[in-house]
Amino acid sequence: MSDDKKTLVEAVNLALDHALADDKDVVLLGEDVGTNGGVFRATQDLKDKYGLKRVMDTPLAETMIAGMTIGMATQGLKPVAEIQFMGFIFACMEQLVGHAARMRNRTRGRLTCPMVIRAPFGGGIHAPEHHSESTEALFAHIPGLRVVIPSSPVRAYGLLRSAIDDPDPVIFLEPKRIYRVQRQTLPKQGSRLPLDTCFTLKEGSDLTLVTWGACVRECQEVTRNLAKEGVGVELIDVATIKPLDMDTILASVRKTGRCVIVHEAARSFGVGAEIAARVSTELFHELRAPVQRVAGYDITMPYYRMEDHYMPSVGQIASACQIVCSC
The missing domain is CATH 3.40.50.970 (Thiamin diphosphate (ThDP)-binding fold, Pyr/PP domains)
Structure with missing residues (x-):
């Protein structure tokens, strides 16, 4: 290669x-x-x-x-x-x-x-x-x-x-x-990554930010911005949403006590709701704030003039993070 x-x-x-x-x-x-x-x-x-x-x-x-x-x-x-x-x-x-x-x-x-x-x-x-x-x-x-x-x-x-x-x-x-917004040097030919495993992209002690797919980019920007304010975000890329590696997510939230979940898909009945339910059920007494979700709306994806209003933004993600950190 x-x-x-x-x-x-x-x-x-x-x-x-x-x-x-x-x-x-x-x-x-x-x-x-x-x-x-x-x-x-x-x-x-x-x-x-x-x-x-x-x-x-x-x-x-x-x-x-x-x-x-x-x-x-x-x-x-x-x-x-x-x-x-x-x-x-x-x-x-x-x-x-x-x-x-x-x-x-x-x-x-x-x-x-x-x-x-x-x-x-x-x-x-x-x-x-x-x-x-x-x-x-x-x-x-x-x-x-x-x-x-x-x-x-x-x-x-x-x-x-x-x-x-x-x-x-x-x-x-x-x-x-x-598809074409980022370039990386790939590992040697044939290198595999494990399925069914979340990837912790950055470690932190104040807040767990959970996401996947394209939304990782916006979450990385929020993570960098919050770091300048002294907030340590643990950023998790779910990668395989089924089977879901809840062990990694729960271990992180157990450490930080706060969780924000970000995804582009419609808010209702989604993967984010499943993660929020599991975190709330299994770590109820360890949460310092209610779990927050930033997601798409329960509508068909709009045409291009309104598309940016549908997509989770850096501002929306930052606002959700500020809410949990204020508790």
Whole structure:
């Protein structure tokens, strides 16, 4: 691997490239992933390098893509399918929920489903309807599905390599508004990062700030600003929202006594609500302030003129932090 720095989408491309090179059973499929290299160019040049049998363009049919991916996975391949935008993933739900998630249980372990569904998700790029959803909680609710969300190039590479290795289905959601905003030097080729584990990005003793995906960037800015005011924030990137590593979160909140949760998805019935409930239930007597949540609104993501009003802002996050710190 060269030493040049990669963006998040380039890290995804590199992870797929190395997975294809390392394992002949890995195949890629999806709409425009071959000749065009994907709508965001996440699979650029891979068809030319590995051929039509390894990198396959499909018809515009998400239900078929999901069903074919499950069939491949149960018969010895390791398919990685791309759904162009998360808003198009609803056509896959019957296949993913009714079959992929249940395959191991249904066959008493005789068949597993080593497959990855990749999808760009979230807002922030002024996209039209169905192109800006953050519905990760739908999949987190389903037993048998693993849900992974990277927040940086390094984590995108390492987590995707681990997701492809996993013997069960993984929903791998890529926050597209940070596809190209940051460059990092990646670790050596083939390096994996653990799934089902939160990453503590910064240690602190006054406040635990929990987030994932693109919102990590805003939380990092708030963390830096509060540090100037003498407030020590412990910043946690959840990374795998299902299964959820509550041990890391609880240990941090037990230390700080305060918790703010930030996510772009709608506020109600979300992953943030689950984390808040667990923290409040298990650490009730150790909390110095009620848990605060900063989230999207319970509406469809608005068009671009109002999009910035929907997204959690640095100001909103800072305000929530000030509320818990004032207690």
